[in-house]
Amino acid sequence: MSRAYAMNDWYAVADAQTLARGARRTMLLDQDVTVSGTPDAPKVIDDAGRTYPAQFKYGHVWTCLGDAPRSLFDIPEAAEQGRRLVPCGVVRVKCSPLRAVENFLDIAHFPFVHTGILGSEPHTEVAPYKAEIRDEVDEVWATKISFYQPQAAKSAQAGGDTDYQYRVAAPTSAVLYKTCPPKPEAMDVIAIFVQPRSETECDVWPWMALYDDTSDFAGLVQFQQEIFLQDRSILENQRPVKLPLDPKMEIPTRADLTSIAYRRWLKSKGAFYGALTEDA
Amino acid sequence: MSNFTLYNYVLSGNCYKIRLMAGLLGVTYDTVAVDFYPGLEQRSERMLALNPAGTLPVLVAGDLILSETQAMLAWLATTHDPSCTWYPIKDASLHAQVLQWLGFSARLTTSVGAARLNTMLDWPVDVEVVRAASRKDLDELELLLTDRVFAGQTWLVGDGPTIADIACFPYVALSPDAGFEHDGYPAIRNWLYAVRSLPGFVTMPGIHPLHELREDGANG
Amino acid sequence: MLTAPVGLLRDLDPKRVMRAQVGGQDLVIWRASNGDISAWDNRCPHRGMALSHGFVRGNELACLYHGWHYGSSGVCRYIPAHPELEPPATITTTVFSVLIADGVIWVNTEGAATPAPVPIASQPLRSFHVEIQSEGLARACLTVAFEGVAPEQIAPGLYQLGARQVLLLENPLDGGRIQITALTDADAKPVDCAALSRWCDAVRRAAQTKRVAA
Numbered sequence: 136m137s138r139a140y141a142m143n144d145w146y147a148v149a150d151a152q153t154l155a156r157g158a159r160r161t162m163l164l165d166q167d168v169t170v171s172g173t174p175d176a177p178k179v180i181d182d183a184g185r186t187y188p189a190q191f192k193y194g195h196v197w198t199c200l201g202d203a204p205r206s207l208f209d210i211p212e213a214a215e216q217g218r219r220l221v222p223c224g225v226v227r228v229k230c231s232p233l234r235a236v237e238n239f240l241d242i243a244h245f246p247f248v249h250t251g252i253l254g255s256e257p258h259t260e261v262a263p264y265k266a267e268i269r270d271e272v273d274e275v276w277a278t279k280i281s282f283y284q285p286q287a288a289k290s291a292q293a294g295g296d297t298d299y300q301y302r303v304a305a306p307t308s309a310v311l312y313k314t315c316p317p318k319p320e321a322m323d324v325i326a327i328f329v330q331p332r333s334e335t336e337c338d339v340w341p342w343m344a345l346y347d348d349t350s351d352f353a354g355l356v357q358f359q360q361e362i363f364l365q366d367r368s369i370l371e372n373q374r375p376v377k378l379p380l381d382p383k384m385e386i387p388t389r390a391d392l393t394s395i396a397y398r399r400w401l402k403s404k405g406a407f408y409g410a411l412t413e414d415a
Numbered sequence: 416m417s418n419f420t421l422y423n424y425v426l427s428g429n430c431y432k433i434r435l436m437a438g439l440l441g442v443t444y445d446t447v448a449v450d451f452y453p454g455l456e457q458r459s460e461r462m463l464a465l466n467p468a469g470t471l472p473v474l475v476a477g478d479l480i481l482s483e484t485q486a487m488l489a490w491l492a493t494t495h496d497p498s499c500t501w502y503p504i505k506d507a508s509l510h511a512q513v514l515q516w517l518g519f520s521a522r523l524t525t526s527v528g529a530a531r532l533n534t535m536l537d538w539p540v541d542v543e544v545v546r547a548a549s550r551k552d553l554d555e556l557e558l559l560l561t562d563r564v565f566a567g568q569t570w571l572v573g574d575g576p577t578i579a580d581i582a583c584f585p586y587v588a589l590s591p592d593a594g595f596e597h598d599g600y601p602a603i604r605n606w607l608y609a610v611r612s613l614p615g616f617v618t619m620p621g622i623h624p625l626h627e628l629r630e631d632g633a634n635g
Numbered sequence: 636m637l638t639a640p641v642g643l644l645r646d647l648d649p650k651r652v653m654r655a656q657v658g659g660q661d662l663v664i665w666r667a668s669n670g671d672i673s674a675w676d677n678r679c680p681h682r683g684m685a686l687s688h689g690f691v692r693g694n695e696l697a698c699l700y701h702g703w704h705y706g707s708s709g710v711c712r713y714i715p716a717h718p719e720l721e722p723p724a725t726i727t728t729t730v731f732s733v734l735i736a737d738g739v740i741w742v743n744t745e746g747a748a749t750p751a752p753v754p755i756a757s758q759p760l761r762s763f764h765v766e767i768q769s770e771g772l773a774r775a776c777l778t779v780a781f782e783g784v785a786p787e788q789i790a791p792g793l794y795q796l797g798a799r800q801v802l803l804l805e806n807p808l809d810g811g812r813i814q815i816t817a818l819t820d821a822d823a824k825p826v827d828c829a830a831l832s833r834w835c836d837a838v839r840r841a842a843q844t845k846r847v848a849a
Contacts, residue, residue, distance in 0.1 A: 152453050224453030226535055229594075237682075243701045243716040250624050259702065259715035338537075353448035353456065357425040360452075364426055364620030367535070368591060369700055372685040374661070374678055386680050386726055390701075390716035394682075554836070561761050561832050564645075565825040598654045599764035599814070601646035608651070623699060627650060627690040 137334065138164055141408035142201030144305050147328035147340045148179065149196040150222045162332040163200060164408065170196055194222040194342055195328060208274075208304035212312075212324045212344050221352070223341040223359045225330075230370040231409035232307045232331035233378035235339055237397060238366050239309050239327050240301050242282050243390040248365050251285050255294075258283040266392035268400045275303035275400050277393040288323055289358040290347040291316040298322075301393055306406040307331055318346040325359070334409045335376045339363065380412040417445045418495075422465070422473040424451035428528055428585035430472040431619045432484045432520075433491070436581050438617035440495045452536055485517040488578040500575050512572040516579030519552075520586075526552045527586040530593035549595055553603065556587065560602035569609050576613060584610045589621045638743040638750055640804040640816040643759040644735050647672075652696065654687035656808050660744045662731065663687040667694035667707065674733035674742045675709055680726060739804065739816055754790060755800055757818040761832055766812050767842040769805060775842035776803070781834050799823055801831055 141164055149159045149170040158171040168187065172178040177189040179198040189198045193213055199205075212218065228235060238244070243261050245254025264280040280299035287297040300312040300322070307329035312322040324344040329337050341359050350358075379385055380402040387395050401410060421437075423430045423446045437444055450456040451471055458469045466473045466482045474481040474490070481487045492502035503509040526548035532538035533545065563569070571579040588607050591597065597604045610616070611625055618624050641655035641664060652665040654677060661677040663686040671694065677687050684700040691697070695704045695712060703726075704713035711726035732743045736750035738759045743749065765772060777786055781796035789795055792803045799820055806814040819831055 150453070222453075225537070227537055241701075246715065247626060247699060247702045248623070250618075250626075256626075256629060256702075256715075260718055261716040351448060353450035353454065356450060356454075357448050361425045361620050364535075365623075368621055368623070368688070369684060371591075372688060373683040374685070375683060379683075385682055388681075388714060388717060388720075554839075557763070558832060558836055562829045564761075565828040565832070567825075596654075598656075599762075601642060601653070601762055604653065605646060605648075605651075623688070625690065626697070626699075626702070627692055 137407040137410070140404060140406045141306070141331065143199065143203050143205050144201075144307070145190075145197040145199045145204065145207045146307065146330050147193075147195035148198050148330055149177070150194055150224070150340065151191075152222070152224070154196065161330070161338065163198070164331055165333050166200060168198070168200075170198070172196075193326070193328070194220055195340055205305075208308065210304075210310060210324065210326065210344070212322075215344070217346060218324075218344045219347060219352075219355065221343040221345065221355050221359070223343070223356050223363075225338045225340050226360075226363060226367065227332075227336070227338050228367050228370050229336050230373065231335060231377045232329045232337040233401065233409040234370055234373055234376075235327070235329050235337055236303065236307055236309050237378060237394050238370055239311070240277065240303070240393045240397060241391070242280060242299065244369070245282065245284070248369060249362055252362065253284050253287070254282065255285050261390035263389060264392065266396040268396055268403075273404075275301075275393065275396050277301040277396070287314060288316055288345070288347070289350045289355055290345070303397055303400070306401055306404075306408075307337075315346045317348070321346055323347075327363075331409060337409075375411055377409055377411040380407075380410050380414075384411070418442050419474055419476040420445045420447060422447045422449050422462070422471060422475070424449055424457075424471050426620060427451060427471055428531070428589055428619075429470075429484050429524060431585045432581055433472050433474060433487050434619070435584070435617055436488055436491050436501075436578065439576075439581070439613055439615040440491060440501070441615060442491065442495050485520070485582065488517070488582055492578050500573075500577070501581075502578050503573060506573075509573050509577075513577050513579045516571050517582050519556075520579075520582035522548075522552055523583060523586040527590050527593060527595065530595070531586070531589055534593045546593075549590070549593065553587070553590065553595060553600060556583070557600045557602050560606050563606075564602055569606070571606075576610070580606075580610055585619070585622075592621050638734075638741045638748045639806040640739045640751075641674075641742050641806060641814070642740050642762045642816060644672075644738050644740055645759045646762065647740065650691040652687055652689055652691060654685070655740075655742065656814075657731075657742050657744050657806065659809055660731075661685070662742060662744075663689070663696070664733065664740060664742070665689075665691060665696050667691060667696075669694055671707060672733055672735060672740065673707060673709075674731045674740075675705075676729035676731070678728060679703060680711075680728060686728065737818065739818070751804070753802060753818065754793060755802060755818070756821040757802060758821050758823065758828075760801065760817040760819045760828060761835060762814065762816045763835065763839065764808065764812050764814050765839045765842055766810075768811065769807070769813060771842050772803070772805070772813060772815075772838070775838050779834060779837045779841050782830070796831065796834065799827055799831060801834070 174191040177196040179187040179189040266277040284297045285294040297314045302310045310326045315323040328340040474487045529545045530549045533540045639657045649666045655662045663677040679698040688699040697704045702715040706712045709728045709730040711722040732748040734748040737753040741750040787795040802818045804816040
């Protein structure tokens with residue numbers, strides 16, 4: 136059954152602001168749950184009153200519905216001095232949670248979907264980069280990516296080549312490390328924590344840990360929201376809705392190495408929730 | 416000395432009306448980002464002191480503080496359009512038609528605009544009522560734009576774009592965000608394209624630029 | 636499988652793109668700069684994006700997601716991420732037969748398009764969706780008066796409305812809906828067309844409020 140693997144992962148289901156406004160009734164892996172409490176004592180229960188483990192990390196309440204929870208991944212940069220931690224609220228998208236993650240990992244769409252910000256014609260070429268499944272940590276990593284961006288971050292004063300690294304820490308949680316314009320020796324951290332409501336709908340929680348001492352908080356949030364909302368109308372118009380894991384249905388190119396690795400990794404783990412595969 | 420300050424939220428269709436009008440008129444302005452979502456900053460004490468309605472956008476130009484987009488569009492056109500075509504007040508009939516469409520644009524905010532906030536950001540609304548009103552408003556717009564097709568006309572009023580088009584454009588263009596596609600509305604589809612083709616047009620998330628108009632774009 | 640009417644040519648200028656549906660098949664209908672019309676499976680084979688969100692450059696349709704360009708044969712011609720690459724001919728979308736007749740766009744997803752004959756000298760009126768089954772539509776047409784007079788059905792889909800005639804061409808969609816492409820007689824004036832357009836709206840309202848099992 137396609138939920139089996141997914142049950143033992145942790146998922147973001149609320150942020151501090153939502154908690155402060157009262158209980159949040161939501162859906163996770165086709166199941167209704169209610170999130171309440173405080174960051175120090177978050178609580179997740181289902182309609183029958185059963186309690187699920189809950190922890191507060193990276194600005195969000197995380198929960199796990201399964202009997203054998205895996206450990207929640209670590210983002211050490213979250214604890215670094217001087218970084219601004221920016222939760223961005225939640226956006227609902229009628230798409231597979233896996234399609235949402237794959238879009239986050241993709242760069243070839245920047246000139247067309249994030250025009251003038253993350254990319255711009257004629258700078259469309261994607262130079263060769265490296266994508267791999269790191270078995271020792273059971274994560275997908277893409278490195279040595281470089282792309283010209285008119286405005287890489289809110290803090291960017293001009294266009295420039297931006298270095299990117301992607302890390303898929305769990306099937307529905309991905310982290311991006313990119314050139315930090317005001318502090319080039321460090322990297323900005325941008326993550327999406329995807330809450331799968333069902334196989335065809337998700338709530339996406341973007342979160343960032345940035346070096347930026349000049350932009351106001353609202354400006355930082357809106358820069359990220361603008362970018363994510365530009366992807367939403369793409370995500371809601373991909374068919375099939377579920378992510379195909381078998382190579383025949385969709386045709387990748389060398390620019391899609393991260394997506395190829397991600398799909399192979401999902402298939403090898405049996406992470407089929409939101410996926411289309413002959414194996415499920 | 417800036418022309419005006421806009422208290423703005425990047426995902427707001429109402430704020431976008433002003434950003435779009437300013438782009439089309441070539442008017443520069445200052446922006447103050449207000450954390451509408453998730454912060455609900457428009458309801459903070461500081462923002463309520465500026466605009467008791469607790470809404471966005473707010474436009475401030477010297478002593479003038481405006482909180483209704485219809486007023487902002489009229490002011491922008493009056494102060495920055497020497498041709499007086501964006502807001503044609505000299506012709507009583509054209510002026511009245513523009514005002515009629517501005518009234519319609521307010522209905523779109525409470526129907527399609529509300530449906531969009533609910534679908535995208537889980538905003539609490541009466542879903543059935545709002546969605547039925549959205550369908551009704553889109554059907555009405557399609558009917559009236561079809562009239563314009565029979566008359567050989569592109570724009571809502573007269574023979575050029577006016578603030579009526581700009582006021583109605585955002586939520587209609589963004590209706591797919593709420594699940595209302597344009598496939599059954601060919602007149603709406605073509606009118607939206609005409610607006611998107613205007614010189615100085617600026618986009619917002621959910622409304623993509625017309626890549627076909629780029630000169631540095633590839634031609635295969 | 637019949638040839639289905641998917642809209643009016645009047646509503647699709649050169650370099651424009653629209654979405655349609657025939658027999659449950661999602662379609663992109665688009666016109667090149669030279670005016671040629673195409674009807675394809677509405678799906679880019681790269682990552683499944685709807686081509687109907689795409690844009691036309693020259694005589695090619697480009698996908699909005701990654702800008703992959705497709706030529707008139709449905710074969711991919713250009714991949715912006717790899718500008719020097721000649722895309723393999725296997726990267727293609729499915730091409731369907733499309734014809735224009737009487738100002739209507741006709742598509743057949745299973746063979747050559749053969750437009751239905753239009754029995755009047757016509758001009759385009761409008762295209763719209765109705766939530767109703769076909770039998771309910773014919774009943775609704777006869778109950779909605781035009782300028783005080785009940786319509787008379789002359790032939791399937793063809794109605795006499797006072798001095799005017801209206802032909803309703805049907806294309807069944809999913810979800811219990813029909814797409815109607817409406818034509819009127821060639822002599823109708825713009826003021827007549829506006830009145831007939833309102834009659835279409837009234838028929839839709841009548842058809843949709845009477846959505847009770849017959």
